Amino acid sequence: MNTPAGRRGTGGGVRVQRADARANRARILDVAEEVFGKGGESASTEEVARLAGVGIATVFRHFPTKTALLEAVLARRFDRQREQAEALLNAADPGQAFLGFFRYLVADAPAKIGIAEALLDAGGDGGGEAAQASTELRQAFGALLQRAQQAGVIRDDVELPEVYALLVGVSRAAAREHPGEQMRARLLTIVFDGLAPRL
């Protein structure tokens, strides 16, 4: 089969296999994000394999350990959010961009915290690729904050460390207390009024 057509065929087959593997990997990550984001006792690698329609061996070929799977899920989520923050750096209204992103991160927190806790339970040490991706998200959030401060819509006497600590604190409160929409809105009203420029 050493004809040009045969080589093309073989090469095509390898490409298809690689494309299949990539699609499997992405589907496993999607399902794992959904399953572990919901938390609860039933979350397991077996359930991920079942819902992704692949064998458990396929999951372990891509992610040798549960820790590796959860690290990848969490890192991808941070990366996606960092990309959203970077896109918002070009938004016409820097204040709305910053506050909207803050609000979005708080709303997203319960699922993210669920995944992070599953990672800790699985033995993750908090020093992997997710931690790096988290640091990059924080930097992008800081750039949004700075732009909003330069535009005069966020007070200029606060710095990233305390604003990020406030974001994390409110996120954890929102995830822990399971507030309804109204309570979360009032919580954010307090924080956003506190971040407004002093008159």
Add this chain to the structure above:
Amino acid sequence: MNTPAGRRGTGGGVRVQRADARANRARILDVAEEVFGKGGESASTEEVARLAGVGIATVFRHFPTKTALLEAVLARRFDRQREQAEALLNAADPGQAFLGFFRYLVADAPAKIGIAEALLDAGGDGGGEAAQASTELRQAFGALLQRAQQAGVIRDDVELPEVYALLVGVSRAAAREHPGEQMRARLLTIVFDGLAPRL
């Protein structure tokens, strides 16, 4: 020895023993609060016994399990804080009383969270006397909030659930991030400005 003097002597001895037991119990609680409040790997019931100057058997006579000891430590801390809040209900300046108590609880949070985490690690289920004492502290905090709102120094469009969630969130952020004094002050400035009445 059935003389009146003998009975008095025996009764006095029992009273002394009971006073000794109470003193031992209080000292064990004091030391445990200090040791577990600092957190760290070295915190143990053995260390508490050693620093309290009693045998480990004495600790276990008062507190049959580590969980029982930590429950009692945490409940006592909540009770003390509730008493402080109740005393502040008579303060001349309701705004300063509320904000000062909020600031105090945030500053106190690292030690309290250290004890609560030790309790969880020891198998506490969060449903013991400490949980009840925590609920009572929350009610006293709510009374301080209400008084400050009635005095017009805290905005009247917020309610206890979100203000308490904010307190817990900021407390956890302060405990987790180990902020310096300045960062913690700026964090509280944002929150307190957000809680101020709207102009």
